[in-house]
Amino acid sequence: MFFIIKLFTIFFLSFFCHSLKSSSQIIDFTYNGFRPPPTDISVQGITTFTPNGRLMLTNTTMQSTGHAFYTKPIRFKDSPNGTVSSFSTTFVLAIHPQTPLVGTHGMAFVVAPSPSLPLATFGQYLGLFNVTNDGNDSNHVFAVEFDTIRNMVFNDTNNNHVGIDINSLNSVKSSPAGYWDEKDQFTNLTLISGKQMQVWIDYDGRTHRINVTMAPFRENKPIKPLVSIVRDLSLVLLQDMYVGFSSATGTIVSEHIVLGWSFRVKGEAQPLVLSKLPKLPVWNSKPTRLYRFYKNWVPLISFLLISLLIVIFLVRFIVRRRRKFAEELEDWETEFEKNRLKFKDLYYATKGFKDKNLLGSGGFGRVYRGLMPKTKKDIAVKRVSNESRQGLKEFVAEIVSIGQMSHRNLVPLLGYCRRRDELLLVYDYMPNGSLDKYLYNSPEVTLDWRQRFKVINGVASALFYLHEEWEQVVIHRDVKASNVLLDAELNGRLGDFGLAQLCDHGSDPQTTHIVGTWGYLAPDHIRTGRATTGTDVFAFGVLLLEVACGRRPIEIDHVSGERVVLVDWVFGFWMEGNILNATDQNLGSEYNQSEVEMVLKLGLLCSHSDPKARPTMRHVLHYLRGDSMLPDLSPVDLRGSGIMLGTNHGSNESGMFTTESTVAYSVLSSGR
Ligand SMILES: Nc1ncnc2c1ncn2[C@@H]1O[C@H](COP(=O)(O)OP(=O)(O)O)[C@@H](O)[C@H]1O
Ligand SMILES: *[C@@H]1O[C@H](CO)[C@@H](O)[C@H](O)[C@H]1NC(C)=O
Ligand SMILES: *[C@@H]1O[C@H](CO)[C@@H](O)[C@H](O)[C@H]1NC(C)=O
Ligand SMILES: *[C@@H]1O[C@H](CO)[C@@H](O)[C@H](O)[C@H]1NC(C)=O
Ligand SMILES: *[C@@H]1O[C@H](CO)[C@@H](O)[C@H](O)[C@H]1NC(C)=O
Ligand SMILES: *[C@@H]1O[C@H](CO)[C@@H](O)[C@H](O)[C@H]1NC(C)=O
Ligand SMILES: *[C@@H]1O[C@H](CO)[C@@H](O)[C@H](O)[C@H]1NC(C)=O
Ligand SMILES: *[C@@H]1O[C@H](CO)[C@@H](O)[C@H](O)[C@H]1NC(C)=O
Ligand SMILES: [Mg+2]
Numbered sequence: 001m002f003f004i005i006k007l008f009t010i011f012f013l014s015f016f017c018h019s020l021k022s023s024s025q026i027i028d029f030t031y032n033g034f035r036p037p038p039t040d041i042s043v044q045g046i047t048t049f050t051p052n053g054r055l056m057l058t059n060t061t062m063q064s065t066g067h068a069f070y071t072k073p074i075r076f077k078d079s080p081n082g083t084v085s086s087f088s089t090t091f092v093l094a095i096h097p098q099t100p101l102v103g104t105h106g107m108a109f110v111v112a113p114s115p116s117l118p119l120a121t122f123g124q125y126l127g128l129f130n131v132t133n134d135g136n137d138s139n140h141v142f143a144v145e146f147d148t149i150r151n152m153v154f155n156d157t158n159n160n161h162v163g164i165d166i167n168s169l170n171s172v173k174s175s176p177a178g179y180w181d182e183k184d185q186f187t188n189l190t191l192i193s194g195k196q197m198q199v200w201i202d203y204d205g206r207t208h209r210i211n212v213t214m215a216p217f218r219e220n221k222p223i224k225p226l227v228s229i230v231r232d233l234s235l236v237l238l239q240d241m242y243v244g245f246s247s248a249t250g251t252i253v254s255e256h257i258v259l260g261w262s263f264r265v266k267g268e269a270q271p272l273v274l275s276k277l278p279k280l281p282v283w284n285s286k287p288t289r290l291y292r293f294y295k296n297w298v299p300l301i302s303f304l305l306i307s308l309l310i311v312i313f314l315v316r317f318i319v320r321r322r323r324k325f326a327e328e329l330e331d332w333e334t335e336f337e338k339n340r341l342k343f344k345d346l347y348y349a350t351k352g353f354k355d356k357n358l359l360g361s362g363g364f365g366r367v368y369r370g371l372m373p374k375t376k377k378d379i380a381v382k383r384v385s386n387e388s389r390q391g392l393k394e395f396v397a398e399i400v401s402i403g404q405m406s407h408r409n410l411v412p413l414l415g416y417c418r419r420r421d422e423l424l425l426v427y428d429y430m431p432n433g434s435l436d437k438y439l440y441n442s443p444e445v446t447l448d449w450r451q452r453f454k455v456i457n458g459v460a461s462a463l464f465y466l467h468e469e470w471e472q473v474v475i476h477r478d479v480k481a482s483n484v485l486l487d488a489e490l491n492g493r494l495g496d497f498g499l500a501q502l503c504d505h506g507s508d509p510q511t512t513h514i515v516g517t518w519g520y521l522a523p524d525h526i527r528t529g530r531a532t533t534g535t536d537v538f539a540f541g542v543l544l545l546e547v548a549c550g551r552r553p554i555e556i557d558h559v560s561g562e563r564v565v566l567v568d569w570v571f572g573f574w575m576e577g578n579i580l581n582a583t584d585q586n587l588g589s590e591y592n593q594s595e596v597e598m599v600l601k602l603g604l605l606c607s608h609s610d611p612k613a614r615p616t617m618r619h620v621l622h623y624l625r626g627d628s629m630l631p632d633l634s635p636v637d638l639r640g641s642g643i644m645l646g647t648n649h650g651s652n653e654s655g656m657f658t659t660e661s662t663v664a665y666s667v668l669s670s671g672r
Pocket of ligand 6: 155
């Protein structure tokens with residue numbers, strides 16, 4: 001019986017002692033997630049447990065604190081005046097800022113004398129202290145802070161650090177967040193990255209070493225701690241303390257989350273079972289509205305904008321190109337379609353009408369050299385600007401019909417192109433340029449008499465062809481040295497026929513436009529305003545004199561400054577009986593004197609002021625070929641018949657005077 005009582009007493013006592021011990025000496029606990037909400041953990045402030053087991057220390061309420069404490073006291077010392085036992089804790093945290101990359105105040109693991117810190121304040125005090133008690137040893141608070149703001153008041157190292165705090169937010173030791181790997185390499189961890197990280201805090205009661213270590217989620221505990229310090233906590237911690245977490249928000253907020261927590265006194269905390277921990281929300285699918293807007297719409301909008309810009313650019317480019325190379329074909333033009341060339345081809349042929357390709361410019365426009373892209377044919381493109389479009393139809397008709405003439409002494413017209421108020425005439429390219437370049441101003445290359453005579457003959461037969469051999473009479477209107485072009489064999493070829501007519505068309509019926517070149521204009525042409533075959537012959541006569549004398553039709557005397565009209569000048573020599581003195585010095589002495597004399601006299605005869613006295617081109621050809629003899633005229637005869645090789649015709653109108661280019665001026669036909 002006694003034995004039974006004794007046994008019972010022992011049993012009872014041991015049970016009592018055990019229960020006494022277990023109620024006052026909690027050793028360890030482990031939470032792999034907080035579902036259902038643990039009864040042993042109390043939350044204060046804005047801290048909550050989420051349904052899926054996360055411990056939300058803070059939500060997005062501003063300027064608040066949040067606490068979670070294990071409700072039971074933990075015996076850190078075996079006696080009130082004893083030393084602090086070893087302890088160890090590990091937990092998984094995540095910090096998610098409301099505004100990406102903008103941190104707020106952070107969170108802390110805390111060991112405090114009571115399971116609540118009601119008077120601690122929010123913001124930089126992390127819910128641990130307040131402005132009066134911060135730094136006071138009577139706090140008995142030990143904490144490890146995970147601070148995401150650099151606060152100069154607390155001597156923070158940066159805005160992403162881990163520090164050991166004893167009774168004060170001014171850490172006794174801290175380090176930028178991160179970890180040391182086996183190769184002793186440091187890797188930064190960004191606390192506000194929203195990623196899970198595991199933390200280990202160990203205190204050795206014997207050596208008083210405090211180690212704080214952290215690592216990315218699912219990685220092993222690094223051997224080298226992040227922050228390590230020797231500090232005896234015996235004076236800091238009381239015999240029984242409470243452990244938990246503290247966090248706070250300011251005007252900017254972050255969510256501070258603990259996903260799992262394990263703690264143990266006198267030993268190592270039980271490892272967390274990471275696979276059992278609750279999952280973090282998928283932040284990306286629930287970011288702030290602004291962030292979501294940026295993330296979803298900005299790339300799309302910029303992509304659309306860029307595409308739109310590219311499309312606009314392309315359309316503009318195409319439209320411009322289309323417009324640039326647009327071909328406008330009017331009804332009347334269809335019959336000339338085969339003579340029409342594409343502007344695009346001409347554009348590319350002349351390399352975009354580059355100045356480098358400019359052959360020269362005259363009264364009607366500029367002439368460009370080009371190479372037809374397909375046929376590889378050398379061409380000369382004349383751009384004629386045509387303000388009055390009235391006569392265009394007739395003109396094109398004439399140009400095209402004349403272009404169909406093929407004569408070895410005409411510059412072949414290959415076709416035309418019309419664009420808005422511009423006409424482009426395409427000719428064969430004449431490799432040796434125009435005759436004027438061989439005659440005046442002591443040219444580099446000159447022609448001997450044989451070559452000059454050949455050119456004269458060529459031009460004469462071309463003019464004869466225009467006047468008499470073609471089915472209708474064609475008046476050239478602008479016979480002059482620069483319109484005589486030389487082909488590869490130095491044959492003279494007449495160009496620019498009919499162009500003068502373009503200016504004639506579309507003029508006011510009250511006025512007659514006279515188009516031609518000073519020095520080549522017959523007096524009757526000026527007087528009546530009418531171009532005839534005779535006016536062409538007059539100009540041809542001037543051309544003959546030019547070729548023989550190497551002088552311009554009108555030259556300014558270097559000494560007296562007066563204008564010297566070639567016809568008068570040659571006539572002067574004839575009067576003196578030595579017409580050959582008018583011959584070009586550049587010819588030297590090797591020339592057929594009688595031929596030169598005949599050409600000079602023929603030139604004078606052709607440029608007779610009386611149109612009736614001028615020979616026709618048929619006769620001119622006969623004289624040149626020697627088929628008939630030039631009538632034996634004497635200067636007196638010419639004068640007797642009223643030759644008037646005057647300087648008075650128009651040459652005083654110096655404003656319009658030019659010896660180089662085609663000119664046009666008007667006379668009131670009714671006035672004469
Ligand atoms: N088919 C052509 N081949 C080579 N050069 C040419 C051709 N047509 C014109 N040119 C050159 O272009 C220059 C300008 O011609 P143009 O505009 O007719 O003026 P102008 O005849 O009044 O001098 C001419 O002097 C000539 O040298
Ligand atoms: C934060 O949590 C507290 C306590 O549960 C609650 O009163 C408050 O409305 C929450 N705030 C937000 C923004 O969810
Ligand atoms: C603990 O220390 C205090 C003084 O520091 C002393 O007054 C007290 O008696 C000590 N208590 C015990 C149980 O040793
Ligand atoms: C700060 O907290 C302490 C208690 O820890 C309290 O006595 C004090 O009044 C508080 N100060 C303020 C300003 O709240
Ligand atoms: C520390 O706090 C205690 C009690 O709250 C107070 O008596 C003491 O004066 C404070 N010490 C300092 C240095 O502020
Ligand atoms: C901050 O650190 C500096 C030296 O780095 C020191 O002089 C100062 O006292 C410290 N401030 C606090 C509040 O501890
Ligand atoms: C880690 O962070 C610190 C402080 O922000 C910085 O000085 C250092 O360059 C970083 N190191 C690496 C490897 O990113
Ligand atoms: C702290 O870390 C060091 C290694 O740097 C180690 O030797 C020591 O045992 C650790 N202390 C604790 C209490 O883990
Ligand atoms: Mg010309």
